[in-house]
Amino acid sequence: MENERLQEVQGLTVSYKVFGEISAPTTVLLLHGWGARKELFDRAAREIRGKTGACVITLDLPGFGASSTPKSAWFTKDFSDSLSNFLDAVGIQHLSVLGGHSHGGRVAVRYAYDHPEKVDKLLLIDSAGLPAKHSLRMKMRVKLFKALKSLLCFAVPKGALQQNLLSRLSGFFGSTDYQQAGAMRQTMVQVIHEDFSPLLPHLRQPTLLVWGEKDLDTPLWMANEIKKAIPDAGLVVWPDAGHYSFLDRPVEFSLVTAKFLTG
Structure with a gap:
């Protein structure tokens, strides 16, 4: 069972999809990256739902996909606050796993830092959050x-x-x-200049990093730095995958995520 819905959140319309029942005992939320949309997670959401019975939710972050665009420029904290308001509006008080790809990973880190009591585990997929080393x-x-x-x-x-x-x-x-x-x-311009290094040591959640070895947008060195900084973190690297590792290795991604959720 899956359906697409709209939710008004403080003057913005947020488009989201629910795979399963929101009343399920475990809930997984997956956030897309910059310039992307929730549909990229459709296959993963269905497979994770099928393997675990969890409710899996994907959404278009404000400014992307079918969600409306904020009237002013946002920082990552604004995305985190909007996510908090969205979850309150749809009646979700707790997340078993909060996952994010690229920019979505940045938002996931900020939300987990802001609301540690509401997130059990953190899944970072080729995540942004560290400043790039320019050539x-x-x-x-x-x-x-x-x-x-x-x-x-x-x-x-x-x-x-x-x-x-x-x-x-x-x-x-x-x-x-x-x-x-x-x-x-x-x-x-604002979010790519944010450095989340100071936040990482304070994350309480067990964290799984999933990365493509050939990722050129958020290179593997970033994964290693993030892993070192988070107290309880593991790293899975796929040699033949790029920045969209969850699409390059869809079967493995669903298996790893399901195991992380139930482990």
Whole structure:
């Protein structure tokens, strides 16, 4: 049994899917990454539900998928607060496993830190949360962007033309995610600069990290650093998987998650 629903949460509409019964004794919540949507977890949700009998919930984070977009730029804490309000609204007071991929992992960490009594276990999938180590080429690219931006602001008077040129410049130098972020662009700028290292040692939950060895977006060194920082953490690495390891190895992901839930 699965169905898609909408929930109003403090002026925002959140789209979510329920696999099973919300009244089930165990509940798993899975959060997607940046630019993605809840449907990426459909197969995993069905298989985890089938193996464990748990209620599995997926949702579109505000600003993504079928959920509405916040009117102002958010930090990860805002996503955590919104998640808390959503769970209260749908009557879920406790999560057996809270899982998140990439940006969703960042949100999961923040929620588990904010509400330790409401999360039994934490599942981080190719998770964001640590600042990237930029290559020399990237550092030079950033310096060039800043120099051109300063020159443009000096040479072109303030107004529509300047804003248009600045937007074009940012689009040229920005990442693919940045270029496609649209209304969520400033939120992206804010969250990617957040460093969750200080939070990790305070996480009380047993934590499982699942990573693709070929992940280029959140490289494996991040998984190792996160594992070291969290008091009770384990790491599973799949050699032939990338940033979307749960899609690259769907059967193994469902098995590992089910075992983590019931173990």
